[in-house]
Amino acid sequence: MASSTQITKNNTTDLDETDVNALKELQHSFAAIKNEIGKVIIGQDEAIEKIFICMLSQGHALLMGVPGLAKTLLVNSISQTISLSFSRIQFTPDLMPSDVTGTEILQNREDGEGREFKFIKGPVFTNVLLADEINRTPPKTQSALLEAMQEKRVTVAGKNHNLQKPFFVLATQNPIEQEGTYPLPEAQLDRFMFLIRLDYPNRDDELSIARRTTLGEPSALSKILTAKKLKEYQLITEKIPVPEHVFERAVDLVRRTRPASDDAPKWVKDSVQWGAGPRAIQFLIRGAKARAVIQGNFITTSDDLDAVAEAVLDHRIITNFHARSEGIASTDVVSRLIEEANKEDK
Numbered sequence: 591m592a593s594s595t596q597i598t599k600n601n602t603t604d605l606d607e608t609d610v611n612a613l614k615e616l617q618h619s620f621a622a623i624k625n626e627i628g629k630v631i632i633g634q635d636e637a638i639e640k641i642f643i644c645m646l647s648q649g650h651a652l653l654m655g656v657p658g659l660a661k662t663l664l665v666n667s668i669s670q671t672i673s674l675s676f677s678r679i680q681f682t683p684d685l686m687p688s689d690v691t692g693t694e695i696l697q698n699r700e701d702g703e704g705r706e707f708k709f710i711k712g713p714v715f716t717n718v719l720l721a722d723e724i725n726r727t728p729p730k731t732q733s734a735l736l737e738a739m740q741e742k743r744v745t746v747a748g749k750n751h752n753l754q755k756p757f758f759v760l761a762t763q764n765p766i767e768q769e770g771t772y773p774l775p776e777a778q779l780d781r782f783m784f785l786i787r788l789d790y791p792n793r794d795d796e797l798s799i800a801r802r803t804t805l806g807e808p809s810a811l812s813k814i815l816t817a818k819k820l821k822e823y824q825l826i827t828e829k830i831p832v833p834e835h836v837f838e839r840a841v842d843l844v845r846r847t848r849p850a851s852d853d854a855p856k857w858v859k860d861s862v863q864w865g866a867g868p869r870a871i872q873f874l875i876r877g878a879k880a881r882a883v884i885q886g887n888f889i890t891t892s893d894d895l896d897a898v899a900e901a902v903l904d905h906r907i908i909t910n911f912h913a914r915s916e917g918i919a920s921t922d923v924v925s926r927l928i929e930e931a932n933k934e935d936k
Contacts, residue, residue: 605829605888609826609829612823612826613826613888616826616827616883617883617884617886619814619819623638623642623671623672624638626671626811626814627664627811629808629809630663630808630809630811631660631663632791632799633791633792633796633798633799634791637664637786637788638664639884640784640786641664641668641786642668642884643784643898644758644877644880645672645756645758645820646824646827646879646883647824647827647873647876647877648756648824648876649782649783649873650760650783651782651786652724652760652762652779652784652785653760653761653786654786655762655764655765655788656764656766656790657764657766659788659790661788662720662722662762665718665720665760666678668718669718671812672815672816673816674717675717676716676717676718677715677719678713678719678720679719679721679722681723681726681727681732682727683726683727683728685727686731687731688712690713690734691734691746692710692714693709693712694707694709694746695707709746712744714735714738714744715753716754716757717755717817718758718760720761720762721735721761722762723762723764724761724762725764725771725772725773726771726772732774733778735759735778735781738753738757738759739781742755742757755821756817756820759782761782776864779906783873783876784873784877784898785904786901787904827879830879830883830888831889832878833890833891836890836892836894840875840895843874843903843927844866844867844868844870844871844874847862847866847923848864849862849863851865855930858923861912861916862908862909863909863910864908865906866902866903866906867906874895874898874902874903875890878890878891878897879894881894881897881898892935896928896932899924899928900924900925903920903923905920907920909923
């Protein structure tokens with residue numbers, strides 16, 4: 591492991607001794623958070639890691655999985671261990687934008703001199719917002735989250751209201767039942783840093799679930815981090831050095847997803863309808879930095895970039911009809927691009 595002096599000499603971004611100690615503390619905190627969440631969540635270590643990477647990168651995540659995989663419990667547990675306020679919105683076809691952002695009501699003034707409008711905050715005013723089954727509400731309500739996710743504020747009756755910091759949206763979707771749903775538009779999908787797919791646990795994990803969850807109420811989770819400490823960790827993560835070849839790898843990887851680009855291989859042109867945009871490059875770098883930190887490294891590597899590539903690019907690549915008929919998914923496209931990049935490096 592490189593010392594802080596070596597890091598300072600070899601990279602343009604300096605990490606002093608205080609930063610290095612803080613990063614080591616962050617690594618211990620993440621291990622403690624995983625251990626604590628493991629008391630109630632079994633077999634979702636990868637999802638926990640990716641959500642924490644999103645939080646360190648100040649991004650949002652879309653969780654995709656069938657019912658019963660503890661998506662809601664996972665998000666709630668993470669908010670408890672990091673001592674963050676938590677709100678949950680169950681998205682339904684009759685949900686209105688004001689049910690998300692809040693609304694103004696007319697009420698009597700405290701001094702009794704007439705009436706005044708008072709803004710009543712909606713559930714979006716929290717640190718962690720769980721948007722449960724976000725594709726079950728019409729686009730008008732879905733778009734109410736756009737400004738909140740991007741600008742960290744909402745506008746009601748012409749007035750801006752800033753949200754709490756840190757602020758994360760963790761949305762869920764059920765991939766099975768699509769009847770009566772409203773697919774998220776590409777503009778909103780692009781706001782999510784990661785698409786995290788949750789799968790069924792293996793047999794040993796399901797045995798553990800059967801044993802642990804049928805013995806009464808689960809134990810209360812300890813608070814590992816404060817919101818203030820998490821914001822400090824976010825700032826430190828931004829300072830992690832990124833070598834030039836990692837920047838180039840991120841740019842090349844994204845450009846190769848675009849069928850109209852000269853950089854795209856022929857099989858991408860034949861299989862992909864639409865590729866990823868520049869925001870994907872930003873999220874690849876941010877995610878790679880955060881992944882490096884929790885893995886115990888003080889510099890970003892190509893392995894860190896590859897580890898977050900699928901979660902960043904999955905929902906930003908749209909395959910065409912030919913590819914779908916052949917069973918080729920966006921995850922297959924990402925995997926093949928990474929494989930080809932690794933061959934070129936050798």
